[in-house]
Amino acid sequence: MNAALQDFRLIWRAAAAQREAQAVRTLGLALGAVGLCAAVFIVGGVVHGGLQALEGLRLFAGFVTLALALVWTFLFVPGSIRMNSPINAWLLPRQRRRLLQMTTAYWLLATVGMAFGLGLWIALPAVALSVLGLALLSAGNKHVVFLLVVGGNWPWLAHVVLPPAWVDAATGPVAALVLGILVVPIAVWALRWLYPAGGDAFFERRGDQMKRVARFDQCGEDKQPVPEGPTAVGNLPFYFVALRCDLKRANPAAMLMHALGPAAHWSAWVGGLVTLLFMGGIARLLLKWSHETGAQALVDLMTNVGPSLLALTIAFSTAQYSQQIRRTQGEQALLRLTPLAGDAALLNRRLAGRVLRQGLGCWAALTVAMVAVLLLIDAGPDALLRQLGLCSLAGQVAMMGLLGDYASGAGGWNLMLGLRAGALAVMQALAAVGLAWITGTTAWPWLIEISLAVCLVQLRLDWRRMLAAPPAFPAGRLG
Numbered sequence: 001m002n003a004a005l006q007d008f009r010l011i012w013r014a015a016a017a018q019r020e021a022q023a024v025r026t027l028g029l030a031l032g033a034v035g036l037c038a039a040v041f042i043v044g045g046v047v048h049g050g051l052q053a054l055e056g057l058r059l060f061a062g063f064v065t066l067a068l069a070l071v072w073t074f075l076f077v078p079g080s081i082r083m084n085s086p087i088n089a090w091l092l093p094r095q096r097r098r099l100l101q102m103t104t105a106y107w108l109l110a111t112v113g114m115a116f117g118l119g120l121w122i123a124l125p126a127v128a129l130s131v132l133g134l135a136l137l138s139a140g141n142k143h144v145v146f147l148l149v150v151g152g153n154w155p156w157l158a159h160v161v162l163p164p165a166w167v168d169a170a171t172g173p174v175a176a177l178v179l180g181i182l183v184v185p186i187a188v189w190a191l192r193w194l195y196p197a198g199g200d201a202f203f204e205r206r207g208d209q210m211k212r213v214a215r216f217d218q219c220g221e222d223k224q225p226v227p228e229g230p231t232a233v234g235n236l237p238f239y240f241v242a243l244r245c246d247l248k249r250a251n252p253a254a255m256l257m258h259a260l261g262p263a264a265h266w267s268a269w270v271g272g273l274v275t276l277l278f279m280g281g282i283a284r285l286l287l288k289w290s291h292e293t294g295a296q297a298l299v300d301l302m303t304n305v306g307p308s309l310l311a312l313t314i315a316f317s318t319a320q321y322s323q324q325i326r327r328t329q330g331e332q333a334l335l336r337l338t339p340l341a342g343d344a345a346l347l348n349r350r351l352a353g354r355v356l357r358q359g360l361g362c363w364a365a366l367t368v369a370m371v372a373v374l375l376l377i378d379a380g381p382d383a384l385l386r387q388l389g390l391c392s393l394a395g396q397v398a399m400m401g402l403l404g405d406y407a408s409g410a411g412g413w414n415l416m417l418g419l420r421a422g423a424l425a426v427m428q429a430l431a432a433v434g435l436a437w438i439t440g441t442t443a444w445p446w447l448i449e450i451s452l453a454v455c456l457v458q459l460r461l462d463w464r465r466m467l468a469a470p471p472a473f474p475a476g477r478l479g
Helices: 002-017 021-048 053-083 086-091 095-118 121-138 144-152 154-161 164-171 173-194 200-217 230-249 252-258 266-289 293-315 319-327 329-336 344-376 381-399 415-439 443-468
Strands: none
Touching: 002 053, 002 095, 053 095, 053 121, 053 200, 095 121, 095 173, 121 144, 121 173, 164 173, 230 252, 230 266, 252 344, 266 344, 293 344, 293 381, 319 329, 344 381, 344 443, 381 415, 381 443, 415 443
């Protein structure tokens, strides 16, 4: 047992903790801060009587399991795929067996935890397959995307594409039983696909697989993410139109943003916003066409769990700016050599204004889209207020990573800023719960007011700090 634990620790360090040390720390801090805020509100809800203790425990367990899934999917799986190379199979004969054991244990834990968090044990087979699908996606399987999209939306799609007489059989206990029987052989195949023992087929697909893994975790040689997939391809036409317009106008502020690439442009969010509204429209049609208790239970689940998950999108919405600023020093240097960069004395003011406008615009657009989805599914005032409160806190956290001294490498997200953001978010949550307890009201309006006030103060200070710093481009040259 001790030898196995030692092997597991060494594999984790090699696959994630050492290879992406900064990403592990940053993601861990962000998820820890959000988890502490969630715990504060859950405890507050239980104390005030608006939330049952078992329901609070279920929500927190679901959040912890989701955090585990994010860390495993985005950090461990891509690194472990690289470790399962032919030469390592000769040098470390126990490695593949340990990888299979670790992934199996993670799959079982994540499946049970998410199903418990959802409170729908009938969804256990679907959750198990979704966890496997995410792992396969991060490992470079290009065919699993379609299955994830269809499987995740099957409760809605079944009402749309199937005759009414078949809907109950396709979404009820019978379908869950059949899917549960198929889970084990599918899991065996998926694990063998993730970590094959070798052979000609493995050698034939490994080269192409490594390219897709590099694109997924953005760890290619040039550290530049490559737009890929339906969403990215759908966003690129909007980016090209904006690029052509900005080139015609020769606006220095706009060209500064184009130096960071499509991932840091406002058009990167077009596909996500459209998808979010589309799913809200599908849910609305489902409610209109179907009066079954299962459909209403699904909508209730969306209104209870959805706000927290959607707010995470806002919290991480500014991460790509600091990432792209650090990855595109070459493009920034080339832009500085052209007249399109404008006056160097105005570079920070223009960059700060454009980044701040995009960040605030994205925050507002995502919040409006999330509230619109809740309105489409006839969510109550409590759900709307909860969504606005979480979006306000998440936006305040996101704005902390926008402005700073990029020339010295101190701008953007880093370990210390993550610690500050987490501590500040927890303090705001505690203050909102405390004021709600004193006044006898709910905490969400207080959270909205506190987070917006804190955001205004911090943006003012960060704006002054960035304008007083040396020109941001090329980033990190003074570090």
